């Protein structure tokens with residue numbers, strides 16, 4: 001089926017007389033006739049549900065839809081995008097291991113890797129997504145377990161050369177994990193370019209209505225764990241906490257990674273998405289293809305308006321031919337990039353503050369990628385503790401505004417920006 005049909009119908013096919021809509025299984029636990037039946041579930045000898053901290057049928061239906069959209073073999077929902085990022089890496093790397101990540105990633109992910117996961121004994125090397133071949137090659141170590149990047153980085157809006165990073169990872173026998181939150185599978189399917197695992201903050205476009213925080217991990221099923229068995233003992237040797245099961249043998253290349261993440265990480269950390277939130281997420285997914293198209297059309301018009309305005313100093317939007325990422329966007333995102341634009345005014349930080357006060361349609365919010373147009377001045381919000389020098393060093397200058405263009409009428413958004421520019 002094509003993406004549009006999967007958005008509406010994927011993941012769940014009701015049988016005769018069953019509900020048309022994905023049912024919300026609002027139950028922590030599940031009943032069995034014998035304790036022998038239950039025992040088989042605990043041994044992973046039979047598939048089924050026993051406790052919603054690990055798995056829930058509503059979640060699995062929605063995860064199956066996202067797996068279909070990405071072209072993967074298995075998927076799981078998590079309580080947030082942060083949980084998805086953490087699980088995706090921690091499922092492969094532990095204390096003493098090393099991970100390579102693009103330096104242009106979401107701030108929350110950077111902090112998770114650079115501070116919290118370092119405390120767990122995992123080392124990280126951050127590489128510029130546009131670094132030279134030598135620099136990328138030099139980042140790999142004996143104990144490197146995976147490479148991590150974002151299709152379109154939030155908020156820097158840098159497009160990753162996915163194929164190049166996939167080739168480098170595979171040459172060293174490790175998988176490439178891609179955060180595909182901003183592009184969504186409507187605009188880019190990283191598996192088609194060599195990525196092995198995809199993660200999402202479903203809080204953004206997938207939900208799309210500011211309703212539910214959530215995340216998702218999808219496995220392409222393409223990475224051959226057994227061919228690199230020494231690097232990934234967690235997948236290729238017996239798990240003593242599951243009666244000696246070897247995930248890659250028992251669940252094969254297509255199922256091992258997600259089964260291990262469910263059986264070990266979800267069991268122990270419990271970062272499961274609430275079934276009610278999975279239901280909201282599914283409502284968002286049903287119109288994802290329509291909304292993404294409108295987000296991109298609107299953002300393109302807004303970016304073009306800003307670029308030609310005399311008070312605007314600079315605009316970053318990979319849909320603009322003048323943008324550094326335009327060529328990569330043409331390759332990986334030919335039908336549109338995303339709805340998020342970064343820009344600055346000639347008056348710098350002070351002008352940004354004055355400008356944002358005047359906006360009426362664009363709301364000030366710490367959010368991106370949903371139906372409502374919203375704007376954030378990171379220097380005054382998420383990056384408030386940094387000095388101007390530190391802001392420039394991390395690529396989020398003091399004048400940078402992140403504008404997330406919604407699905408309202410583009411004329412109204414442009415008119416709002418124009419009146420605020422006039423007012424200052």
Ligand SMILES: *Cc1c(COP(=O)(O)O)cnc(C)c1O
Nearest residue numbers: 080081082106154181201203214
């Ligand atoms: C928001 C975001 C995250 C974190 O997701 P939460 O759902 O907020 O935990 C991760 N990656 C990207 C690209 C994001 O925009």
